[in-house]
Amino acid sequence: MAYKITDACISCGACEPECPVGVISAGDDKYVINQDGCIDCGACANVCPVDAPIPD
Template sequence: MAYFINDDCISCGACEPECPVSVISAGDDKYVIDQDGCIDCGACANVCPVDAPQPE
């Protein structure tokens, strides 16, 4: 299981520095999570102001 970032993302960037494996990056209109590298820790979800990171 991995996390993904849904369309609620406001591109605030709060999630990116929290990822312990550095698999979150800025996309065209929102941040994205590399599903292959995600370790399902939930650190990104814990800091997101709009609950955009969701478990797959």
Template sequence: MAYVITDACISCGACEPECPVNVISAGDDIYVIDADGCIDCGACANVCPVDAPVQG
């Protein structure tokens, strides 16, 4: 199951460089994950200071 980024995101950008498949990008207000490319590794969740990425 792919990760999604919740509204808790503070747009700090810590998650983006950690993604090994480069599916995280800046959205309008928060970062977003392309669920089709997410490999469910949890790297983004491990570095997020507000626990915004969750398994969706």
């Protein structure tokens, strides 16, 4: 199961450097996760101040 980033994202960028496989990037209005490459480690969810990354 991969993670996805919900609309709660405030685009702070805390998650991007934590991703060990580099599948998080800035989108138009929030960060996005390429779910094909997500390894379901939860590193992004652990650092997000608004709990925007959730298992999909």
